[in-house]
Amino acid sequence: MTTLLQVQNITKKFGGLTANNDISFEVKENEILSVIGPNGAGKSTLFKMISSFLPTSSGQVLLNGERISNLKPHIVARKGVVRTFQETTIFKSMTVRESVIVAQHLRAKASLAGYFWGTSAAHRDVEDFGSYADELIAFLGMSAIADEQASNLPQGNLRALGIAIGLATDPKVLLLDEPFAGMNHDETMTMVDLVRKVRDERGVTVLLVEHDMPAVMKISDRIVVLNFGEMIAEGTPREIQNDKKVIEAYLGSADDEIGI
Amino acid sequence: MEQILANGIYLGSQYAMIALGLTLIFALMNVLNFAHGQMYVLGGFVTYTFYGQLGFPFVVALFLACATLFVLGALIEKFLFGPVIRRSSREESTMLLAAGLAFFFDAVILLVFGEKQRGVPKIVDGVFNWDFRLIMPYDRILICVLAIFSIVGFILFMQYSKTGRALRALAQDRTAAQLMGVNVDRYSMIGFALGAMLAGLVGGLLVTITGVNLGMGGPTSIKAFMMVMIGGAGVISGAIAGGIILGFLEAIGLAVLSQYGDITYLLIFVSLMIFLAFRPQGLMGKPWG
Amino acid sequence: MLKLSKTQWIGLAVFLGAVFVAVPMTIAAFGRTDLFFTLTSVGLLAIASAGVWLTFYIGRINIGQGAFALLGAYVSAILVTKAGMSFWLSLPIAGLFAAFVAVLIGLPILRLRGVYFAMITLVLTQVFTLTALALPITNGAKGITSIPLPGELSLFGITLIPDFATLGNPRVAFYYTTAALMVLTFAAMYRLVNSRLGHLCRSMQQNEELASSIGVNISYIRIIVFAISSFFGGIGGAMFGSIAQSVYPSSFQVADSVNFMLNCFLGGLGYVFGPMLGTLVLYFGWDLLFEFGKYQLLIYSSLLIILMLVLPNGLLSMKIPGLSPKARSGPEVAGKKEEPGQ
Numbered sequence: 001m002t003t004l005l006q007v008q009n010i011t012k013k014f015g016g017l018t019a020n021n022d023i024s025f026e027v028k029e030n031e032i033l034s035v036i037g038p039n040g041a042g043k044s045t046l047f048k049m050i051s052s053f054l055p056t057s058s059g060q061v062l063l064n065g066e067r068i069s070n071l072k073p074h075i076v077a078r079k080g081v082v083r084t085f086q087e088t089t090i091f092k093s094m095t096v097r098e099s100v101i102v103a104q105h106l107r108a109k110a111s112l113a114g115y116f117w118g119t120s121a122a123h124r125d126v127e128d129f130g131s132y133a134d135e136l137i138a139f140l141g142m143s144a145i146a147d148e149q150a151s152n153l154p155q156g157n158l159r160a161l162g163i164a165i166g167l168a169t170d171p172k173v174l175l176l177d178e179p180f181a182g183m184n185h186d187e188t189m190t191m192v193d194l195v196r197k198v199r200d201e202r203g204v205t206v207l208l209v210e211h212d213m214p215a216v217m218k219i220s221d222r223i224v225v226l227n228f229g230e231m232i233a234e235g236t237p238r239e240i241q242n243d244k245k246v247i248e249a250y251l252g253s254a255d256d257e258i259g260i
Numbered sequence: 261m262e263q264i265l266a267n268g269i270y271l272g273s274q275y276a277m278i279a280l281g282l283t284l285i286f287a288l289m290n291v292l293n294f295a296h297g298q299m300y301v302l303g304g305f306v307t308y309t310f311y312g313q314l315g316f317p318f319v320v321a322l323f324l325a326c327a328t329l330f331v332l333g334a335l336i337e338k339f340l341f342g343p344v345i346r347r348s349s350r351e352e353s354t355m356l357l358a359a360g361l362a363f364f365f366d367a368v369i370l371l372v373f374g375e376k377q378r379g380v381p382k383i384v385d386g387v388f389n390w391d392f393r394l395i396m397p398y399d400r401i402l403i404c405v406l407a408i409f410s411i412v413g414f415i416l417f418m419q420y421s422k423t424g425r426a427l428r429a430l431a432q433d434r435t436a437a438q439l440m441g442v443n444v445d446r447y448s449m450i451g452f453a454l455g456a457m458l459a460g461l462v463g464g465l466l467v468t469i470t471g472v473n474l475g476m477g478g479p480t481s482i483k484a485f486m487m488v489m490i491g492g493a494g495v496i497s498g499a500i501a502g503g504i505i506l507g508f509l510e511a512i513g514l515a516v517l518s519q520y521g522d523i524t525y526l527l528i529f530v531s532l533m534i535f536l537a538f539r540p541q542g543l544m545g546k547p548w549g
Numbered sequence: 550m551l552k553l554s555k556t557q558w559i560g561l562a563v564f565l566g567a568v569f570v571a572v573p574m575t576i577a578a579f580g581r582t583d584l585f586f587t588l589t590s591v592g593l594l595a596i597a598s599a600g601v602w603l604t605f606y607i608g609r610i611n612i613g614q615g616a617f618a619l620l621g622a623y624v625s626a627i628l629v630t631k632a633g634m635s636f637w638l639s640l641p642i643a644g645l646f647a648a649f650v651a652v653l654i655g656l657p658i659l660r661l662r663g664v665y666f667a668m669i670t671l672v673l674t675q676v677f678t679l680t681a682l683a684l685p686i687t688n689g690a691k692g693i694t695s696i697p698l699p700g701e702l703s704l705f706g707i708t709l710i711p712d713f714a715t716l717g718n719p720r721v722a723f724y725y726t727t728a729a730l731m732v733l734t735f736a737a738m739y740r741l742v743n744s745r746l747g748h749l750c751r752s753m754q755q756n757e758e759l760a761s762s763i764g765v766n767i768s769y770i771r772i773i774v775f776a777i778s779s780f781f782g783g784i785g786g787a788m789f790g791s792i793a794q795s796v797y798p799s800s801f802q803v804a805d806s807v808n809f810m811l812n813c814f815l816g817g818l819g820y821v822f823g824p825m826l827g828t829l830v831l832y833f834g835w836d837l838l839f840e841f842g843k844y845q846l847l848i849y850s851s852l853l854i855i856l857m858l859v860l861p862n863g864l865l866s867m868k869i870p871g872l873s874p875k876a877r878s879g880p881e882v883a884g885k886k887e888e889p890g891q
Contacts, residue, residue: 051762077764085762091755102748106764112773115745122745169763292664294807344857352610355667356814357857359807363850371847478803482675485668493665523683529676536669537657 001028004205005050005081005173010059010069012045019045022059023231025224027173032199032206034216037226038249043209044177046226050207051083051175052076063173078106080172084165086181087158092151096142096161099150100133103168107132133168139201140164140194156187160194167198174198176208180215188212192219213250217241225249262394264508264515270400272507273407274462278480279487279499280414281458287431287494288451290351291341294358297480298365299456303329303463304472305373311467312380318468325464326457333456336361337449362477369474379471403465410461411500418496427451431494486532492545501543568728573721585720589792591832592727593785596734598812598824600781603738605818606747607774608754609662613670614782615806616677617647621783622790622800626693627686629791636699637710640787647783648776655775659768674806681798692797699726699791723792730788731825734781739821741777750774811853 005027012020020042027033037043048054050061052071061069068076073083091099107129110121137146140160145153150161159179166174179195180188192215199206210216216223217237225233225240227249233240240246278300285293293299303325311321344357386398418424426447429437438444463472487506491498506528513524536542553561576584597618604611621643628639658669681687698713710726713719741747752760753767761767790796808831816827834852838845 053758053762072766073758073761074764074766077762082764083762085759089756089759091752091759093755094751098748102752103763105745105749108745110745112744112746112749116740118744125745165759165763286664290664292667340854340858351663352814352818353857355610355664356811357854359811360850360853360857363846364854367844367847367850371843479675482672482803486672489665489668489672493668523679525679526676526683529672532672533654533657533669536661540660540665 001030003027004029004064005207006062006065007046007050008060008062010046010049010061011057012042012049012054013057018229020049020226021229023226024059025231025234027205027207028221030199030203030205031221032195032208032219033222033224034220035207035209035224035226036211036213036216039211040228041226042229043211043226047083047175047177047209051081053083077169077171080170081175082166082169082171082173083175084159084162084177084179086177087155087162090150090158090161090165093149095147095149096137096153096164097133097146099161100136100164100168101129103165104129104132106169136164136167139197140167155182156190159183159191163194163198167202167204171204173205173207176206176210178210179208180210180212183212188215189218191215195219262390264511266394266396267511267515268504268508270396270404270507271510272504273404273411274466274503275483275487275507276411276500276503277407277414277458277462278484279491279503280411280496281455281462282484283488283491283494283496283499284427284431284458285452285455286488287496288427288448288455289337289341289345289354291345291354292358292485293455294355294481295361295365295477296455296459296484297477297482298362298369299329299333299459300463300480301369301472301474301477302332302365303460304467304476305369305378305463306460307464307467308373308378308380308472312378318383322461322464325460329460330453330457333453334449336456337452341452342445342448362481366474366477369477373474375474377471377473378467380468383468397469399468403469406465407462410458414458415496423447423450427454486528489532489536489542492542495542495544498542498544565732568732569725573724582718582720585718585724586792587832587836589720589724589727590789591829592724592731593788593792594809594812594832595825595828596727596731596788597782597785598809598816598828599734599738600778600785601809602813602816602818602821602824603741603750603774603778603781605813606742606750606754607771608757609659609771609775610664610667610810611670611775611778612667612803612806612810613673614778614809615674615801615803616670617651617779617782618786618789618805619674619677619681619796619798619801620650621647621786622796623681623687623693624783625787626696626790626796629696630693631686635702636697636791637702640784640791643787644780644783647786648780651776651779652772655772659771659775671803671806674801674803678798678802687796687798690798692795692800693790694795696790696794696796698794720792723788727788730784734784735822735825742821746770746773815856 003026007023007025010020010023011018023046025033035043035046045054049056049069052069052073052075055070059069060067063079063081066079068079068081091102094102108125110119110125115122115125134146137143140163142157142160142164145157150158153161163174163176163179176195179191183191195206195208196219198204217240220237222234222236223240224231225243225246227245232245232249233243235243278296281299282293282296285291285296306325306328307318307321310316310324311318316324340357340361341354344353348354382399384398384402388394388396388398388401418428426437426442427450429440429442430444430447430451434444466472483506487502488499489502490505491500491502509528510524513527517524517527572588573585576582597614600617601611601614624646625636625639625643628634628642629636654673658666658673661669682689687693698719699710700714701708701712702710711722713722716722742750749760749765749770752763752765753770757767786801789800793800812827812831813824814827815831816823816825820826835845835849838848841848
């Protein structure tokens with residue numbers, strides 16, 4: 001498998017505090033890679049740097065050899081790396097379908113002025129957006145709630161909506177921000193299946209940050225473990241399970257358990 | 261040079277107090293009080309009525325101005341802002357309400373006091389003159405000292421009194437304050453009343469020097485907005501810094517640029533925009549700043 | 550290419566019929582030609598308010614439209630009086646110049662959100678007034694007066710618009726011109742809001758972070774929208790100057806900026822045509838209260854306050870959940886500073 005995304009020596013300092021120290025790993029094409037770690041390990045800082053929502057202090061992120069760190073979020077999205085958010089970040093007063101349609105911004109072929117004047121390219125786009133939205137919504141099993149307003153949806157559906165919005169941009173890499181947080185076992189397993197389906201059938205590479213160990217073990221091809229801003233291990237779920245440093249890190253923090 | 265410095269301190273101390281009231285209300289309720297300038301004018305007119313018209317001692321008149329605005333602020337919070345905040349999800353609603361209030365106060369002031377410029381007798385006579393390098397009337401010096409004392413008093417009050425601590429807790433995190441047992445409704449009301457009182461106090465102080473008229477309200481609000489933006493909204497230290505900075509900029513501008521006409525504010529605004537481009541949160545606008 | 554339902558077509562026809570036929574005929578029948586001027590004012594204020602509404606649509610409270618109206622009025626007045634340009638050419642130039650200035654000013658200030666943007670735009674209005682007082686070209690407090698009425702507009706020798714000075718009642722001509730401009734403005738607004746740009750604006754209004762994560766260049770769209778908004782302001786202002794045949798620094802002030810905002814709120818932020826309704830109601834409401842003489846402002850402001858108490862979400866009680874402060878805050882610009890502290 002070829003390397004798609006490279007994280008090279010990323011460091012982030014907030015004042016005197018080091019949130020991430022010299023982190024390097026690679027994401028291969030079409031794999032699911034998870035970044036895990038106890039609370040405060042620097043997962044979400046790393047996540048924001050990969051999606052350019054935060055600048056790095058040093059180091060860089062490359063997509064197919066091209067730097068994508070320290071840019072604007074929308075440019076990173078254009079290059080094919082799209083992040084999702086946790087459930088509160090949605091288009092509240094849009095329906096699921098409207099959200100997925102608006103999220104196809106990057107697929108537009110007509111210009112903004114073209115839409116204003118109603119050129120034929122714009123009309124083709126509008127039709128294409130509609131049918132692609134329906135296809136995506138069906139793919140994610142959300143057809144029944146396609147016309148529900150986002151603010152009325154329960155938490156589980158909001159996560160799926162987040163993924164739908166991300167997928168609508170036709171990304172190469174989808175970055176998922178704690179997709180299983182706050183979910184019970186059944187919901188987590190449904191989400192695991194959904195993420196796998198996205199990877200398998202849409203050919204999207206997935207990088208996720210999460211602290212739910214069992215789910216991560218089940219879903220990931222490979223895992224990167226952070227602790228106190230340092231990368232302490234990298235490997236397959238089996239390797240990580242038996243890694244001494246990882247076990248120590250998790251035993252050291254009382255509120256998370258490895259639970260395999 | 262000394263003159264500019266003195267003028268800057270004088271203006272800055274007044275401005276800081278105006279900004280303090282505005283930022284307090286903003287911090288507590290996320291309300292941008294458009295009527296702040298009108299409250300300042302009201303304070304001036306109350307002082308004018310009691311001191312200038314009815315012959316009360318200045319201190320008594322000033323106290324009455326504070327009391328009037330305090331009560332007015334409390335009522336406005338209880339019967340207007342409180343209910344609207346509870347029932348509307350949009351911050352624009354309170355902005356509209358505040359704009360309505362500004363019009364309302366203008367109307368009341370127009371009906372009760374008229375459009376004319378009003379002045380009061382000087383509280384102290386004489387001019388301090390140091391070799392013509394620094395000339396300042398004694399009443400200005402007195403007002404400036406009073407303003408500085410008020411600011412210090414306000415800071416001490418916010419730091420050490422029970423009410424002040426509750427207000428700070430409320431400003432930092434409304435929900436957390438509520439969980440900690442702070443009576444949110446009561447302290448919102450007190451905070452708004454205090455903010456209004458500060459505006460009234462400055463109005464009462466300044467009426468002895470600049471007089472007061474109907475048209476001062478709007479421009480005063482605008483200056484207060486600028487100070488708050490310079491310092492960072494909702495931050496006490498930011499309001500003081502913003503007030504002093506604007507005071508000095510104005511003092512310098514009036515001294516240096518007077519031959520070019522009235523371009524001081526134009527320059528201040530352009531600088532403010534450039535400044536905000538780099539620091540949109542203002543000088544001290546960060547959480548718990 | 551417009552796709553309208555049958556009811557919408559009927560509504561449009563009724564509206565156009567009313568504006569261009571029924572209203573002028575009624576006015577003529579009752580001999581109240583002064584109403585032409587009132588309605589022209591409403592139309593122009595509605596055009597400027599439409600711009601304010603558009604900035605609301607990207608989640609910004611704009612209290613700076615008075616500045617751009619003033620700018621437009623001066624640009625047109627200066628071009629007509631000093632350069633002898635035709636008013637009809639100066640009108641689009643005034644709009645474009647306002648848009649250009651909006652781009653320059655918007656680059657720094659559009660990063661601000663919520664009350665911060667509201668405050669700075671309010672200050673902007675005041676600064677434009679001060680600028681007009683200070684600059685030599687605007688003639689200070691004396692303003693620019695005796696601006697000639699719009700001349701003839703002809704294309705290939707065919708007169709499209711006659712010289713206003715030769716007309717018996719130029720007010721009627723101004724009414725029709727304004728009505729046409731207003732219809733154009735709102736047609737463009739409707740089209741814009743229902744096209745992709747409008748959808749992107751809506752996504753930004755609801756969540757700028759998420760919008761940028763799906764590849765929307767939010768700063769670019771903000772600038773475009775602010776420029777369009779100010780273009781409308783410039784056009785409205787320029788027309789006003791031409792009707793009044795004079796421009797003063799006090800022609801558009803802070804109170805006007807606030808009123809533009811009020812028009813939008815009152816009409817409802819959820820409807821493209823809200824600003825038109827809001828302007829009509831507020832303007833006529835104010836005019837009707839004229840009967841009360843010195844109590845006019847008192848009653849007007851009391852009504853506004855009561856309205857906010859009874860209908861805190863606007864005249865049409867349009868609720869836009871996405872406009873709540875929570876949805877608008879984000880670490881990129883505003884998030885932390887919305888949190889007060891000391």
